[in-house]
Amino acid sequence: MSVATDLELDLVLAARAQLADDVVGLSLRDPSGAMLPAWQPGAHVDLVLGPDLVRQYSLCGDPADRSVWQVAVLREPAGRGGSAYVHEKLAPGATLRIRGPRNHFALVPSPRYLFVAGGIGITPLVPMVAAAEASGAEWRLLYGGRTRASMAFAAELRDRYGDRVELVPQDERGLLDLDAALAAAPGAAVYCCGPEPLLAAMTQRCAPDSLRVERFTAKPGTGPNAAFEVELAQSGRTLAVPADRSILAVVEESGVPVLSSCREGTCGTCETGVLAGKPDHRDSVLTPDEGEAGDVMMICVSRSAGPRLVLDL
Template structure:
C-alpha cells in the first residue's frame, strides 16, 4: 500500500510553463530510486505538517531520477507555495512511495484528456502507449498556451496525435467530438473536466482527482473492530475512522486526509464500506476489501478492519 520512504536531493528545479516548476529528484548517494509505472505518484514531506502528493512525469526506465511538476496555486493550502518559494536546488526532501491508483491498462486504443497540470501523469502514459504500438490521441486543454507544461515538447515528439487547446484561443474542449469509439479513456485535471468526461465518455473512463469529491460528513455512528489490535471503537457522526483510530493511539500512515492520495488504504475483513474516496474505481469499491479510512464510512453498524 505504501512504498518505501527515503530522503532525496532536489538536483534540479526548472520552470517549464507559467506557474509550473519541474523538480528532478535523485538519491543522495546515487543509488537507484524505487521502480514505478505510468500513473504513479509520490508524497513529498515538505515540512513536518506539510505533505503533498505529486504525479511522476519522468521516464520509468530511468531509476537514477524521479520528476514531478508542480503548479503554483496562490489560493491553495501552502504546498505549491513552499515548492515554488522555499524549496531550492540542493535541498533534501523526504519522499514516500511511489503508489499507483491510476495505472495504464493494456489496450489497443487510448484517448487521453488532460486539463492544466493534469498533464503530469499522462506524459509517461503517452510514451508507454507508443512503446506498445497502441493507437492513441491526446486532447490537452489549459488556460493559455504559455501555462501548459510540456505542450511544445509533446507536439514535437508525437505530432498531430497531440491536440493542444488553450482556452483563450479555442474555447472549451469539444469532448463530444473527441470521446468516440471504444478506446480506453484516461483523464486528469480539474473537477469540472473530470465530471464532464465521466458524463460524456461512451466507456467508463479512468480518472485521477487532485481534489476530493463533494460528500456529506456522515450522519450515523458505527463501530469498527480492529482485528490486529483487539479493540472496538465507535466512530461518531461527523468524525472519520482515521480520527478515531489515531485518538486511540493506533498509528496509521496518512497524508491528504481527503480521500485523494491512497496513503491510508486499510483492509476490510467484514462489513460493507461506504466509499467516499476519489482513489478506488467502481470495481475496487464493489470488492469491499479495502477502504480509505480518512473519508469512507460504513453502510452498516459495524466494520472489521485489518488494524
C-alpha cells in the same frame, strides 16, 4: 487490490526548471547516486515539505530512467501552502523526504487510448502517452489549459507526437470538445486528470468501466453521515465513529498508528483492509470494481454502509 506499503527516501533536489507559467519541474536524485525504486505510469509520490505539510505529485519523467524522479508543481495562490513552499523556498541541493511511489491510476493494456488533460493534470499522462506509443496502441491526447504559456509539456508533446496531440488553450480555442473526442475513439480506455469540472463532465459522458480519473482535490460530498462502529481485528478493540468524525481520526486517537497523508481520499496512503462489513466508499482512488469488491477502503474519508466494519488494524 493489496493494501499499500510505502517506502521512505531522503532525496536531493538536483535541479529545478520553469516548465510553464507558474509550473516548476523538480528533479530528485539519491544523494549517493543509487538507483531509485521502479515505478509505472500513473504513479505519484508524497513530498514531505514540513511536519504538517505533505503533498502528492505525479511522477512525470521516464520510468526507465531510475537515476531520477521528476515531478511538476503548479503554484496555486488559493492553495494550502504546499505549492508556495515549492516555488518560493525549495532550491537545488535541498534534501526532501519522499514517500512512495504509489499507483492507483495505473495504465491498463488496451489497443486504443484517449487521454484527456486539464492544466497540471497533464503530469501523470506524459509517461502514459509514452507507454501507449511504445506498445503500438492507437492513442490520442486532448490537452486543455488557460493559455498556451500555462501548459507544461505542450510544445514537447506536440513536437514528439504531432497531430495525435491536440492542444486547446482556452483563450484561443475555448473549452475542450469532449463529445467529439469520445466519438472519435470508440472502445478506447479513457484516462482523464484535471480540475473537478472536467472530471465531472467526463464522468457524465463515459461508462464507468471505460473511464479512469485521478483527482488532485477531494471528491465533492456524497451525502449525510451516520455513526457506526469499527472493530480493529489485530487488537480486538471496538471503536465508535460518530457522524462528525472520520475513521482515521478515531483510530489515531485510540493510539493505533496509521500511515496517512492527504486526508482527502486522493492519495491512497491510508488504504486499509476490510475483513467484514460494507464500506461506503467516498475516496477518489478506487475504481468502481475495486470499490465493489469491498476488501479495502480509504479510512480518511470513507465510512460504513452498515452499523459495523471490521478492519485489518
